[in-house]
Amino acid sequence: MIQSVLFAGVGHLAQSGSGCLGPNGTSITGLCTSDNSLHMPVAYRSILPMLVLFIGALVLLLVSALLSKRSRPGLYPVLSTAVGLAALVASVWEWYDVGNRGVSTIGGQIFYDRFSVFFGVVVSVTVVLASLVSDSYLRREGLDGVEAYALILLAGTGAVLMAEAAGLIMLFLGLEIMSIALYVMAAYHRRRTESGEAGFKYFILGSFSSAIFLYGVALTYGATGSTRFQDIAGYLARNTLVHDGVLLAGMALLIVGLGFKVAAVPFHFWTPDVYQGSPTPFTGYMAALAKAAGFAGLLRTLTGALSSQQANWRPVIWLIAVLTLLIGSVMAIAQRDLKRMMAYSSISQAGYVLVGLQAGSAAGTAGSLFYLFTYAFVIVGTFAVLGLIQGPGEARNDLGAIRGLARRRPGLAMAMLVFLLAQAGVPLTSGFLAKFYVIEASVQRGQYPLAIIAMLAAAIAAFFYLRIALLMYAGEGEAAGPAPALEPAGGGAEAAGEAAGEAFVADGALTAGLQPVPSLDGATATLTWEPPPEERIAIPPAVAATLAICVVFTIAAGVSSPIIDFARHATAMI
Amino acid sequence: MTVPGAWYLVLAAVLFGIGATGLLVRRNVLVMFMCIELMLNAVNLTFVTFARLLDDIGGQASVFFVLVVAAAEVVVGLAIIVAMFRRRAAATADEIHILKG
């Protein structure tokens, strides 16, 4: 199916004549870059969002150099947001432009197609959201400065480049631009040891996986003679490899390298440490951005360039998806740190995108794209909430910190609830439709066991999402003493203790705990979860606005169809 | 006498493996860092070899990208390492494990 999409795209390209391909599509690609492109003017409109982000980062740095250090501390987030919005506008314009003009490439190295533009939108939106939520955090932590926003914009640049890349080298470049920025962002909190550790680990492991990825690029190049997706696909379509060992090895290493970025099991080990250590708003940004860009790369590589190798990579992705789904969900249950729990959760979420990828079909791609887009809002919003409740110096990231949030800040709790339900995949949120699309794609390929495993993993995952929800809402009673919300139907407040004691002795620790399964850390863990101090959580307007956007989007995307139509159109990659 | 291209590839693979193994077994942060560089250079060798075998300029061009990226990585990486070791007196990577579980 993807093959037909691919060639449909190519055919379209050929007809529009704006690219450098000949009428036969694949026959003269080898000549394309070396000869013509040097003389062709670069169509900058094709890379407009990336340019906006990149130039924005430069402008930001320039402005900071020109202004005195303390003159305009609030300017950078505004500028950064503006740049993000500009990139968004550019992307939206591109969407229509690419519709009018048709797809094209720049020298066979950059794709100008809806797939690219889709990620332009996703990245721009993520940049905007991250810029909005970072400001208050950075000020609170005394970290405010231009660098943070420059890094956000640069990471965004890399991410867009990854999605636009028409070849493995460009993909690598984008990946590195994004990653290097993210390494720094992880280590950004100078006074938190965890932040430094996160940056260090991310960096070492990221470099390691980059090297592996790069080796995969080299091997693929060796096997097919090109690093450009079109050429690789064309070569594989024209030739049947007798000795495909090098290609398969290259493919394996590409999967490893990109799998690392999207935090797929077993390349996920960095994720919890980095997510926990990084400054909280950056964690959300990182989760949204790296995942989107990584999957963009995977989709380009596997369903685009290597679609002829489906029979080989789909089983691999199948296994990775299953492991990712299950291990992410299961390990999240055992966590007590909210950020770490959400890190495992994000691993589990990556599993669903992998399910869509595994389908290897247009429907699967569409599902994955929808997933990534909607997930960006959810995860940025989630970490924004966590950033607010954790207090100065990220003092409280444990589960207890969120206890009673509904009483202290009902609006915040409601927003968090929406994000949690979305991640759990409850209908009327975007998370449900996202799961629906990828699983439907999977079912269409006859992957019934995978589909069922994915849904069961959602059931496992529901446990810890609900546990957080429970802490926010039901936790208030326990925090304030002997359960005022208790109805006598269950035995009356005074009888509750006895009943718990004598009626269900067999269940022991269960009665006191929040766990449906015997206490994860012993009953004591439950009992020692101190509720946070009763101080009012300040919600900066920018964060409030971001949360509102995220909530509205999460619900709107969960009950309407434009986003999926958007994603479906975006599957038409070259 | 010409060495068959495959040997270069094998050499590159061995170098890559040495780099990877080094990363896994060494605890000195800088040595680990060097191992990554070794891996990148093994890849460069592979690129050049393939470029030669395929008689294609693309592979050789790629090497330049890799070199630049590696340089950038070094800069950022060293900065992170320095920043971190300034804050805590750890000598090896193994001492950095407060985040776990």
Next chain:
Amino acid sequence: MGSVGTVGSVAASTLGFPILTVIVFLPLGGAILTALVPASDDGLARRVGLLAAVAEVGFVAYLLVAFKPVAGFQFVSQQPWIGSFGIAWKVGVDGISLFLVAVSALLFLVAMAGPPLRGSARAFMTWMLLLEAACIGAFLSMDLFLFFVMFEVTLVPAYFLVAGWGGPRRNYAAMKFFIYTFAGSAFFFVALLSLVFLTAPAHHGHATFDLITLTRLAGGLPHADQVLIFAGFAVGFAVKAPLVPFHSWLPDAYTEASTGGSMVLAGVMFALGGYGILRLGVFILPRGASDLAPVLLTLAVVGITYGAVVTIMQRDLKRLVAYSAIVSVAFVVLGEFAFSAQGVAGGVLQMVNESLTIGALFYMVGVVAERRGALRFSELGGIQKSAPILAAVFLAVVLSAVGLPGLNGFVSEFLVLAGTFVTHRWWAVVATTAIITGVIYFLWAYQRVFHGPARAANAAVREMSWGEIAAVAPLLAGIAFLGVYPAPLLDRLTPSVDHLLAHVQSADPAAHVPRISGGALSYSVPADQNVDSGLQTPAGAGATAAPVGAGAPAGAGSGAASSASAVPAAPSGGTR
């Protein structure tokens, strides 16, 4: 039965506005309004919530009156939703769903108005109204995706209702309930997607979630696929209902929930399972259903006997009532898979009755709990002395639960058993033991609570207040009315049931479906858009509201068919 000429006028009688959509959205709007009330003003929140529930009952009452007793869906309204996946907002009501909607609206009102509430009334009302919207939405869905959405959405408010207002182990119970049901839905969901995907080629390659279309298309699937997909459906609904052995969330959830929560959980949400398996399972995949009917019948019979034994051993009033629900639900499944008109009608009626009965039971348990705190039998006894009215009302509800003729429970139980007997004799014989076991545990419980010498706090139990009597009165009225005169309900239910069975039989001639209407198995149905039959797609699919009066000429034939179905059938081989 509606006369021949009135079928066309069913369309004409359709309102100018989409009443079903209103019925679904009204509680939702109420929930939003309630949530917007300032937290400090709980009284206002309660009033707003109740107003919404009362208005809902009003609309549903109108629906009951306006409903025409013919087969097929009425008041259909349709809006494209996620067009690229063939998903639409499509709601309609037929005889099977009509009374489930009605009883749900009633029970929700009672559950919201009746039990006294600790904690935030605002939150309680909001969750209740959300749950009401989702439950009623599920009953009215004619789009499988919509159904699934509603089906799943119910979990969230239900979760918070249990976890927020429940007993000491409410967190455990709520979590178990949510996750268990969620996991069960996994199979349902995948089966649903498989169904949609596999039928797409027969639908010009377009996926569709439309109930009617799928019903038409699913017949073309390979037999094995139908069985497998049905099995997936069955797992999801068996967990929801629940059917033994998927019941272990039930006693915890029903027991730990607050009174209002237990009422709607046990009184409405279980019906999603019983309704779903019939509407989606049997209707769409009759061959799968008939292949797996022996399994489900056996599970039902096991549930009836096993559930009874386990219930007998309970030592807590609320837990006992909770366990008894397992038996009642098993009756629903037994009837539905008997594949006889009596069985299926009985199964549906059993759902309605169960709503009333178990709703009232949990309400009364709540009344007792409020007075006595404890519900363990060892601490109760002799309450009848100080609270005779309480005892009398409780007894009336218990008698309904044990199936005393003249009260509602008997009619459905009898129909189920009689309907099962003619198709699956020995299953019915074993199931009939429930009339003995039910008496054992319910009367034992009643005796332990109300009879015997009254010790200590039991001697001075407050009598039921007028408010409490007023709250339970609608349920009691329903219990009595449906016991004495269920004909109005059955008259509206039977055409739809006949239609369903005709469809099952036409899909699988080998199915053990007794002939239901003297030879008139070629079953034509109203072609009218507002009366959307299972065998025809509306001409203008995608239209927002069906044009009034369209297709009236076609109504004549369909009316004839539906009236034919009401003719008492010739005896079939009952001795088979």
Next chain:
Amino acid sequence: MDAAYAILALPLLGTAILLFGGRRTGDPASGWIATAMAVGSFVATVVVWASLLGHSAASRTVHKGLFTWIPVGSLHVSFGLQLDPLSLTWALFSSGVGSLITLYSIGYMKGDSSYGRFFFYMNLFLFSMLVLVLADSYLFSFVGWEGVGYCSYGLIGFWFERNSAAVAAKKAFVTNRIGDFGFMIALFMMFGHFHSFNYSTVLAPLASGRLTLAGATATGLALMLFLGAVGKSAQIPLYMWLPDAMEGPTPVSALIHAATMVTAGVYLVARSAPILHFSPSAQWVVASIGAATALLAATIACGQDDIKRVLAYSTISQLGYMFLGEGSGDYGAGIFHTVMHAFFKALLFLGAGAVIHALHDEQDMKKMGGLWKYLPVSSWTFLAGFLALSAIPPFDGFWSKDAILAAAWHKSPALWAVGVVTAALTAYYMSRQFVLVFGGKARWVDRAAEHGAAGHEAGGHAGGRPHEAPPVMTVPLVILAVGSTVGWLMNAPFAGLNFLERWLAPVFPARIAPSFAVATGTKWAIGTVATAFAILGLVAGLSAWRRTAERPALEPAVLAHAWYIDETVSAAASGPLARLASGVSFGVDAGLVDGLVNGVGRLAAQSGRQLRRFQTGYVRNYALGIGIGAAAILAYLATRMGG
């Protein structure tokens, strides 16, 4: 004929008034309302009966439609009444005796705190009973059948503060439900076979010969119906609830557990005669169970000390006689005995009630005695009932029992022999009861003061000597005593005087109940032998118990404990059965089914905890993870090389 509706409407009206009136109607208004309704119902029944007499014998079946109850496909159940000789016979004596007992209760229940509730149940019972007998279909009858069962439950447990009463009530309901299981299965079979429950659809074709029934079907149907009858009429093996039912107020015992409700089984079998006709084996079962029950219960009655329990076992025994008659093919005899039994057993219970009333709730016969002079009316009327039950000519029991024994002889001499022995035992235990209660020395004197006014049955009575009951109680006694003495005239076995037999003839046409001729000589012989046995028992009882109340040799423990049958069943229920249920509940359900579910949750949590170990925090371990993953993928793809 619209009086037919009034038969049902009046008790229903009374029920409604008493239900919603609650305590406001009070004492004694409630009682009078209930009595008025009962009497009105009786009058209406008489009116209907009279109008039926106006019809020719063949057309004495009138249907009255009410409304459609359950219309589902081929199952179309309507409520309607069938007025025919059989139903009217039951309706007459039920409403008649019911009226008397309700009247009696006005005095008996005086002062009870739940006075209104009692009469509510009495009227509801009467309504249900009349529904049972007047219904035109098995299903509608079943409604009444269950209704009387419920009333029985409510009235046995009337004094719910007593645990024994509460337990007895539940036991009665549960045991009845076992019988109802049979009834319901029979209904299902009927639906499967006839697609109807209507007497006119199911029975009429069988009776008229238009339809026949296969033997197996007939046997199944008949036996299932009989199972229902066994439950309701307390026959082996479901008789154990009836003695316990004596926990209820005595008028209840008289009305429900002697005169009317327990005869519902007899009615059902009589009604189903066309079905039984096709199954000789079922007839044998009915007769044998009846005979066995008659004998067993009679033996137990000989060893009981409780005045009401003796009568209860006697009731069981007499019901056995009725089934013996029906099983032997003489439905008329069975029904005749039923009617007679209604008179004298109601009389005996009410008399016992008067005694209990007078002795302030004393029920132990060993603590009675010498009441003859204190309670003249009660004593004389009790004597009439005693002689009638003992089948001493010319009292009622003699004639009806004689008819049954004749039929039994025709069926099998063995059945007859059992019947005769039972007759002797009956006379024995009744004479024992009579002399223990009314004769001999007073053994109660010392206890009178102790009881004082405490007994709530005694209501407003002060302590002191027992004295006769008020007129509202004695009038019914007298009426019933008259009935017990001369009631037999309605079916005297002399030419032209067998009114009842002729009245019932249209219901039991010769096709289904072939009349049999017992030679006149044999008849006389049978009657003589039976009477001899009865007199023998009478004499034995009188002589044994006239002087002393202590004769342990004649009251072996095995009889006092009712052959230990009840104990054995209880032990089985509370022992192995309870253990089994407990095992299922706690072992299988809580342990296995729920344990499995929790186990899955535990597994997930546990694996999460174990997996955390791999998350060591060491960078090189993480890199190793990546390396292993890469190696695994490479290894897998290596297997696919060249493909």
